[in-house]
Amino acid sequence: MTQYIVRRTIQAVPVLFLISVVSFVLMLQAPGGPAAQFNQNPHISTAQINKWLQDWCLVRQPTLADTIREYLGWLGVWNCSGGSFLSAHGLPNFLPPFLGGGTNGVVHGDFGYSIETGRPVLSMILERLPATIILMGTAFLLWATIAILAGVIAAVKRYSFFDQSVTFVSYVFYSLPTFWLGLILIFIFGVTLRWFPVQGIVNVRQAAAPFGTPAYWAAFAANPLPNIWDIAAHLVLPVATLIAVSIAGDSRFVRSAMLDSLHQDYVRTARAKGIPERQVILRHAFRNALLPILTNLALEIAFLFSGAIVTETVFSWPGMGRLYYEGVNARDYFLLMGILLIGSVLVVFMNLVADIAYAIADPRIRYN
Amino acid sequence: MPHLPQTPGEPPPPDVLLDVRDLRTYFHVMDGTVPAVDGVSFQVRRGETLGVVGESGCGKSVTALTIMRLIETPPGEIVSGEIWFDGRDVLQLSQDEMLQVRGAEMAMIFQEPMTSLNPVLTVGDQIVEAVVAHKKLSRKAAWDRAIEMLRLVGIPEAPRRARQYPHEMSGGMRQRVMIALALSCDPKLLIADEPTTALDVTIQAQILELIRRVQAETGTALLLITHDLGVVAETVQRVVVMYAGKVVETGSVQEVLQDPKHPYTEGLLASIPSKGMRGTRLNVIKGSVPNPFRMPVGCRFHPRCPYAFDPCPDHEPPLDELGRPERRVACWLHTTPPFGLEHRPRYGTATPLPVARAAAAEQVP
Numbered sequence: 001m002t003q004y005i006v007r008r009t010i011q012a013v014p015v016l017f018l019i020s021v022v023s024f025v026l027m028l029q030a031p032g033g034p035a036a037q038f039n040q041n042p043h044i045s046t047a048q049i050n051k052w053l054q055d056w057c058l059v060r061q062p063t064l065a066d067t068i069r070e071y072l073g074w075l076g077v078w079n080c081s082g083g084s085f086l087s088a089h090g091l092p093n094f095l096p097p098f099l100g101g102g103t104n105g106v107v108h109g110d111f112g113y114s115i116e117t118g119r120p121v122l123s124m125i126l127e128r129l130p131a132t133i134i135l136m137g138t139a140f141l142l143w144a145t146i147a148i149l150a151g152v153i154a155a156v157k158r159y160s161f162f163d164q165s166v167t168f169v170s171y172v173f174y175s176l177p178t179f180w181l182g183l184i185l186i187f188i189f190g191v192t193l194r195w196f197p198v199q200g201i202v203n204v205r206q207a208a209a210p211f212g213t214p215a216y217w218a219a220f221a222a223n224p225l226p227n228i229w230d231i232a233a234h235l236v237l238p239v240a241t242l243i244a245v246s247i248a249g250d251s252r253f254v255r256s257a258m259l260d261s262l263h264q265d266y267v268r269t270a271r272a273k274g275i276p277e278r279q280v281i282l283r284h285a286f287r288n289a290l291l292p293i294l295t296n297l298a299l300e301i302a303f304l305f306s307g308a309i310v311t312e313t314v315f316s317w318p319g320m321g322r323l324y325y326e327g328v329n330a331r332d333y334f335l336l337m338g339i340l341l342i343g344s345v346l347v348v349f350m351n352l353v354a355d356i357a358y359a360i361a362d363p364r365i366r367y368n
Numbered sequence: 369m370p371h372l373p374q375t376p377g378e379p380p381p382p383d384v385l386l387d388v389r390d391l392r393t394y395f396h397v398m399d400g401t402v403p404a405v406d407g408v409s410f411q412v413r414r415g416e417t418l419g420v421v422g423e424s425g426c427g428k429s430v431t432a433l434t435i436m437r438l439i440e441t442p443p444g445e446i447v448s449g450e451i452w453f454d455g456r457d458v459l460q461l462s463q464d465e466m467l468q469v470r471g472a473e474m475a476m477i478f479q480e481p482m483t484s485l486n487p488v489l490t491v492g493d494q495i496v497e498a499v500v501a502h503k504k505l506s507r508k509a510a511w512d513r514a515i516e517m518l519r520l521v522g523i524p525e526a527p528r529r530a531r532q533y534p535h536e537m538s539g540g541m542r543q544r545v546m547i548a549l550a551l552s553c554d555p556k557l558l559i560a561d562e563p564t565t566a567l568d569v570t571i572q573a574q575i576l577e578l579i580r581r582v583q584a585e586t587g588t589a590l591l592l593i594t595h596d597l598g599v600v601a602e603t604v605q606r607v608v609v610m611y612a613g614k615v616v617e618t619g620s621v622q623e624v625l626q627d628p629k630h631p632y633t634e635g636l637l638a639s640i641p642s643k644g645m646r647g648t649r650l651n652v653i654k655g656s657v658p659n660p661f662r663m664p665v666g667c668r669f670h671p672r673c674p675y676a677f678d679p680c681p682d683h684e685p686p687l688d689e690l691g692r693p694e695r696r697v698a699c700w701l702h703t704t705p706p707f708g709l710e711h712r713p714r715y716g717t718a719t720p721l722p723v724a725r726a727a728a729a730e731q732v733p
Contacts, residue, residue, distance in 0.1 A: 275467070
């Protein structure tokens, strides 16, 4: 088992490398550029710009070699200030600083500085991470639970009223675009009925400090319950928006996986043993249906990430998704590349977790 | 076997373990109704071995699943009949009462050992599950019982094997596990539905030998369903031949295999290849299994029968005795046809059966 986990982790490294290439090339191909953005900022001097460009191996009108150097500098393999693969200590630049490596690039945790705010990209992302994790964690748990419950019950009571209702509701929600659903929910439950707050993660009139700041967390620790309630109330609409479409699709998937499983020979064997139907369904049918369901859930985590960009923007949720949207508007390249990379790492990590869960659930793939 | 039909609603004598009476199981599907089992009757005595033979789709497996009450409803429906098992009619039992019978008093071995075991549970756990459900045993005692059963069916290193998953075992091993599972709660009746069909020939012989041995050791009755007459000849005492959802012939294994009375049984036996036939064409029964949505009227075999004559297309032959209650055949060649019709070949030109010849000779003044 340990060997399996280690092997899967090592396999993730080339994936992450490819993702870093893709996110860099995407930003390279986007119109405009950092210099163009700087030109609109009257507070930055030409000398400052040139220094900054040099720190990141950036040149005006780059050749292909310059571009590759830019990428390697961003990655941290190339030492921009020294102009070589070696660090100031004469050792390979990608090594960690305490082993004599350099300090620039994402491998050293240096994602660069935001062009818009001038702050380090990493600290901006980390500041927004808790809000996104709260949103996506809640969404994922509810989504998996509801989809599995609805799908399993629909399959066991096939063609019943419940099954037909799930089918009908699924098709309705599956056809709705996320941003539109969000706006409609805001209109109905926020504006008209006034049941739930419509934007943000906390009530800014009552919170001690803005969400995510140390002062906020201090107030949160001192009196957690009302703060949790506050966040929960703010979660309802964005979570509903985020998971409605996914639940619709996945309950169908769970239903068909479960139906498939219920018609297998081993389920008939289980029935022939004379064990209660509940045990037949849970221990035999569902236990096997779980395998494709796990794979599907893992694949849809990426979908959740992209959905979070729209949902966080619609609900002004102070998370990574909205940060990304703001970064796109500001042409904030380092910020965008940083979010893409960290988001990808999270998705790859979640897939790794799903793979391991799969290996635990299915004895047949453990020793391959 | 006592006379058929018996008084409806009355239990059979105590030496009869299983008494299936006029059983009908239909499947209601989109294109119509399939009478998969249509008026089947037979009996199994305690400790006895009965073979049920017939082509694919003749209703053998559906009969077995109906006895176990494992027919999915819908689309299946047990339309009528009685299944007396150990003094009670299992068709009258509730699903909860049936849980006490299924797996405990009657158990089943399925055709496909590769897919009949749950791939995500160890084989030991799958046996323990059945033992715990029916015997008042702790998990530890149930585990010991599972290992004891695996030993009984000849699995070497049983304690280690019990912790393995089905995919770590060969097909023959898995079928041994299925047999161990079925016998783990000491059932009075073991139903084996084509237990050797999916296995290769050398393993088939081992599994049949195993079934014979454990049956002798445990004294359980065996209902062996197969399309393989070789298996029947080696294993069973009595045979029921089924065709298109009906019983066409019954008798002891010697009677049925050496002196078949029904043209269908005769055809089945003639289509077994043998050594002396090298270079000649294999005998086959002409035509194919009838369309289940449009079963032939009268005798269901008459469109394929070389001896079919006047009453066959219009009148269904009863399963009548031939001398003694256990030897029966449903064929107008052996029963006085209704309405004074004569034994006169109408469709076929093949040489009639000896019995038909004798009957024809009697007609000649």
